[in-house]
Amino acid sequence: MTPAMRTGPGPSSGTSAPARLLRAVGRPLSSLPLAAAVRGAVALATPLLVGVQTGRVVPSVIAAIGALWAVGQDGSDPYRSRVRRFVALGLSASLGLAVGELALRSGPSVAVTACLVVAALVAGAIGLRGRTWSVAGMHLLLGATIGSGIPVPGPWWQAPLALSAGVGFVLVLSAAPWLWRRHHIERAALLAVFRAASTALTAAGTPGAAETRRRLTDALDNAHQAMDRHLTAARRQAPGAQVEALLRAFRLAVPLGEAVTTLQWEARPLPAAVTRMPLVMSNRLLPDRKDGAVLVLPDFTADSPGLRALAHLSVTADADRVDTALDAPAAPRPARQAQLRYAVLLALCVLAAQVCAGLLHSPRTYWLPMTVAFVYKPDFGPVFRRALHRCVGTVLGVAAIGAVSTAVHSTYAFIGVVAFFGALMAVGVRHHYALATTGLTAVVFVLVDLLGDHRALYGARILDTALAAALVLVVHFVAWPRSAGSRADSRTEAALAAAHRYRDLSPTVGAVQRQALRRAAYRQLADARRAAEHARREPTLRGAELPDWERVITSAEELCDAVTAGSLHATSGRAHTTVIVPSSDAM
Known part of the structure; x- marks a missing residue:
């Protein structure tokens, strides 16, 4: 690699949380996940409308809580991955809710505290083992927190069933497009690889080449994960025509990455005929069904090993086959010692939060341990940044719902407010954690109000959030600073x-x-x-x-x-x- 392709290490830029939040809000409309926003609005408003119409408000609010948590874990990954994640979320949250309810109904506060500490230990023990396990662990603790903090009338099993129904509703909304867009996600992931390859070729011989190669690597990783199930199935039986087309595109994408890397390593500017080649290949392998046009391969002189490799791929893509036994890159696993330490520290934070809530005599003491469960997720990114964004989002959410409450008094209007903030949360999940927290905070205030708690707890919730975030940061950076x-x-x-x-x-x-x-x-x-x-x-x-x-x-x-x-x-x-x-x- 030539010096022009090198990048210095340097720390990442320190843009403030409010500035990044404003930048996320100001994204162009075309980049916003509109389908996810609609799912968030529908998933949260529908259970509440059903509850108001049938007079069963409490189960509908519990179902909306399940939908709220599921919206927070919605994504654009393959449908089967989403289904596994939603099932894990629903089962763990319902189990935690049932255990928390039983602890609350048993009477003594020590039972509630013991329940939360045990749930935190279990959540921490499984929380670093991958995304599905992490989601299951966090929502086990969240379920136990809500179950032991909010008295719910009726039999103990009713609330867990309602919570599962809310999660299941989001599962249906998120996975339903599989029926008419069955391979849309795999196709989009593969097209992203070819676009990234074209961008990387355009940057060849420039200082930005290394960064474009990294983006190509990320795109290949995503496509490999999306295609992993089809690669495994192809070992057992011949795939159908649609899957075979996807496999053919993937078999070209893998060696294409090798050719692009070589061309960047050769470090010379490339003509447009070369930089367009990946786009032409993708158009021929995965043509746009709308226009049906197929681009013609451009002419270029292959006078280097990288160009000869690219030319070979462009002509013999159908014949060149990467063995379908090529497994998707495995995600790294944390050491057992790290998992144990995280479990103990999470339990310690939850215990401290519960003790603080008791000493402060805070109404509905679930907010402190619930915030700990959301904030202390080192596998989701830097803990300090997550705590900061949680505080910023809570302040914004409290301000927003406080302003809305002065102008809105109808139950149906409040359900409309829930729909709006549910859509905002769905956008924030993909763009900025503080934005997601803003939506979640506003929705929770409305749901608690529908449960019959009409007290103005705005200041208390900001204080609880700040205290819980401070507990997490102190415990984490004192006991595990490295x-x-x-x-x-x-x-x-x-x-x-x-x-x-x-x-x-x-x-x-x-x-x-x-x-x-x-x-x-x-x-x-x-x-x-x-x-x-x-x-x-x-x-x-x-x-x-x-x-x-x-x-x-x-x-x-x-x-x-x-x-x-x-x-x-x-x-x-x-x-x-x-x-x-x-x-x-x-x-």
Whole structure:
């Protein structure tokens, strides 16, 4: 790699939380997840409308709480992943709610405290094992918090069933498009790879090349995860026509990443005919069903190994097959010691929050431990930033619902308010945590009001949120100040090992194994870079200088780039120059 392609390490920029929130609110309309916003509004308003019409307000509010939590975990990932996540959320939250209710009905406050501490221990023990487990753990604790903090009339099993119904409603809304857009997500993920490849080729020979290659790696990782189920199924039986088209595009996308990396490593500006090639390939493999037009492959002179590899892919895409046994890159797993420490610290924070709530005689004491459950999620990003955004979002949510309450008095108008803030929360989930917290805070105030608690608790809730965030930060940074740094250390070490494994084994293995080694190396380097970015955003109480992870990661990326280019140089014939003159049915 030439010096022009290098990027300095440097810490991430320190933009303030309010500035980032305003930037998220000001995004162009085309970039907002409108479908998710509609789902959020419908999911929260529908149970309340049903409850008002039938006179069963309490179960409808509990169902709306389940829908609220599910909207917070909605996403644009493959439908099966969403279903697994929603099922885990519904089961764990309902279990926590039932246990919390039983603890509250048993009478003594020590039973409630013991219930919350045990739930926190379990949530912490499973919370770092991946996204689905993390969601299950957090909502187990949230369910126990709500169940032990809000008295619900009726049999103990009624509220958990209502909560599950609310989660199930969001599941149906989120997964229903599978019926008529069955492979839309996989198709979108693959098209994103080809667009990222075109952008990376355009940046070849410029200082921004390395960043575009990283974005291509992220796009490939996303596509690999989206296609993983189809890759596994293709080993057992022949896929249908639609899935085969997706597999064909994926089989081209994987070696395309190798060719693009090589062309960037060659570090020379490329003509438009070359930079457009990935877009033309995607158009021919996954044509737009609306216009039906198929672009013609442009002519260019293939006078380097990278260009010859690109030319070979463009002409023989149907014949070139990456083995479907290529597994998706595995997500890194935390050490058992880290999981145990997180479980103990989460339980300690919940215990401290519950004690503080009791000492303050705060009405409806669930808010303090609930905030702890939301804030103390180190696997979701920097703890300090999450706590700050939680506080900012709570203040904005309280201000918003306070202003609305002065002008709105009808129950149906309040349901409309819930729909609006549910849509706002759905947008915030994808763009900014403070924005999501703003929507969630406003919705919770309306739901609590519908349960019969009409007290003005605006100041108390801001104080509770600030206190819970402070508890989390004090406990976390006193007992585990190097957690983010240790995570960055371990991810960087794992990425270096993967890069060296790719370097050492690449010359001796076949194309399929080489692609697997390359994908694993780049995936772990991307994970290490994200971990380093998170670590730099966490304040450290020790005052020690952080390692220069970015420099190490950049060097490892350059090593992988060189190995990739060397592999294609070794396999590409140098005795001839190829000129591509494709026919209309070349692919």
